[in-house]
Amino acid sequence: MKVAAEKIPFNVELIRQDFPILKRKINGYPLIYFDNAATSQTPKQVIDTIVDYYSNYNANIHRGVHTLSQEATDKYEGARKKIQQHFNAANPYEIIFTSGTTHGINLVANGFASELKKGDEVLISALEHHSNIVPWQMLCEKTGAILKVIPMNENGELIFAEYEKLLSGKTKMVFVNHVSNALGTVNPIKKIIDKAHEAGAVVLVDGAQAAPHIKADVQALDVDFYLVSAHKMCGPTGVGVLYGKEKWLKKLPPYQGGGEMIATVTFEKTTYADLPHKFEAGTPNICGGIAFGAALDYMNEVGFHEIAEYEHQLLEYATKQLLAIEGVKIYGVSKEKTAVISFNIEGIHPYDIGTIIDKLGVAVRTGHHCAQPIMDFYKIPGTVRASFSFYNTMEEIDLFIEAVKRAKAMLE
Structure with a gap:
């Protein structure tokens, strides 16, 4: 791709077609990749x-x-x-x-x-x-x-x-x-x-x-x-x-x-x-x-303004859905933030949440995220971190929320 004078109209379904890995299944479930803060996925244009x-x-x-x-x-x-x-x-x-x-x-x-x-x-x-x-x-x-x-x-x-x-x-x-x-x-x-x-x-x-x-x-x-x-x-x-x-x-x-x-x-x-x-x-x-x-x-070409606007919508939607789950606490609620949610569920270790939802095809990061002093500040061992990118969807967030609910029910 060359840098275009005109941006491509933002269409997440068309964008997702550029990322071959998003067609994968994990344990029989469609891959939901919410570990973008660690490493983003690669479009076919870059692979080519x-x-x-x-x-x-x-x-x-x-x-x-x-x-x-x-x-x-x-x-x-x-x-x-x-x-x-x-x-x-x-x-x-x-x-x-x-x-x-x-x-x-x-x-x-x-x-x-x-x-x-x-x-x-x-x-x-x-x-x-x-x-x-x-x-x-x-x-x-x-x-x-x-x-x-x-x-x-x-x-x-x-x-x-x-x-x-x-x-x-x-x-x-x-x-x-x-x-x-x-x-x-x-x-x-x-x-x-x-x-x-x-x-x-x-x-x-x-x-x-x-x-x-x-x-x-x-x-x-x-x-x-x-x-x-x-x-x-x-x-x-x-x-x-x-x-x-x-x-x-x-x-x-x-x-x-x-x-x-x-x-x-x-x-x-x-x-x-x-x-x-x-x-x-x-x-x-x-x-x-x-x-x-x-x-x-x-x-x-996708456009950084368009990326930021769309990811903010994902962040707001996922935040609202997560907070509706009893016992969820989100860490990092600053007025200005990117599409990252670090959270825990009361009484449940973050590693256990991450392990179970992986079985349902959801990839998140758990632990201290190479930021141990932050975890020490909150007096916690770590968090579950869901981080979104412009190729993620609202539907994926819905499936993620259901996976978290299932994990919570299993671990309580």
């Missing part, structure tokens, strides 16, 4: 792009003069430009291909090891995924910087007034997710970024959960770093993107050494390549990068 790459122009990039190498290079760099345009980065070389959001966060954390000193302060939020907690803990242990946490309230929202109190001249870095993977909370990142910049701090935003639902404009946000993963956005696993402002990408040292990221190599000294290659050592996931571009084309 992957097949086309390996069938017709599989070759290493940037280094070869032969035709296949040049074709692969053009497609790969074309995907970089698509991603640049989608997120409105100023330059294509501010888009660094990674293996995913976690890789990008570690790349930045490694680079800032030389920027921090003992007594500096680093802020993260109480809503973070482990991938946006552990690297900063490691960085603080290495540098002597102090890690501080922006607290949350019972609704699953960050307490902005407490964030403002934490900011000071000692604050060097602020890290926050755009959307909570566990609760669906949409954080006010523009306000967070502006306040951090007033204090002279650098801001990294984990956009992995936001990117499937919200089209972020990195220049309008004035964010220093923004990270996403393709597999949340109808693309393949094992590829993602780090956006970084040019001034920071030029300042930070390479994360890995090897081929492609060099300008010259002698046994006495190595000089590094210009952006973006400085951070892209070794043979990349060429097919993955090209397929990520195809996935963005697909989602832009």
Whole structure:
């Protein structure tokens, strides 16, 4: 698919025909896939792009003069430009291909090891995924910087007034997710970024959960770093993107050494390549990068505004139906949230709910969702998380609700 000037009229039944896996049956029941916050499904347009790459122009990039190498290079760099345009980065070389959001966060954390000193302060939020907690803990242990946490309230929202109190001249870095993977909370990142910049701090935003639902404009946000993963956005696993402002990408040292990221190599000294290659050592996931571009084309044809509106309808309908079940408690009831519902049923372990409804064809996630501090805040072992995408339907929600009711009746 190519990015179209005119959007396809939103028709969920036509959209579902693009996703072969939705025709599967699980234990004799039609698959109801409500684990989209973990990994989205892949349309045939993206699958065809992957097949086309390996069938017709599989070759290493940037280094070869032969035709296949040049074709692969053009497609790969074309995907970089698509991603640049989608997120409105100023330059294509501010888009660094990674293996995913976690890789990008570690790349930045490694680079800032030389920027921090003992007594500096680093802020993260109480809503973070482990991938946006552990690297900063490691960085603080290495540098002597102090890690501080922006607290949350019972609704699953960050307490902005407490964030403002934490900011000071000692604050060097602020890290926050755009959307909570566990609760669906949409954080006010523009306000967070502006306040951090007033204090002279650098801001990294984990956009992995936001990117499937919200089209972020990195220049309008004035964010220093923004990270996403393709597999949340109808693309393949094992590829993602780090956006970084040019001034920071030029300042930070390479994360890995090897081929492609060099300008010259002698046994006495190595000089590094210009952006973006400085951070892209070794043979990349060429097919993955090209397929990520195809996935963005697909989602832009559907339309992000249309996606957001439809998913909000799914969220409201599922929330109402779930709350009608006695004993259900939903965690994360912020005013602004994406199509994610984390819930428990009183007296029943979330794992048991997830196991039973899987037998009925319903795929949800159970556990702490790599966000254990959130579960500790609510004093629970975990939740059942149902996360919806634009290819899900109201009818699927009805079947999901009936499955939850059956599980509840069996487990009481």
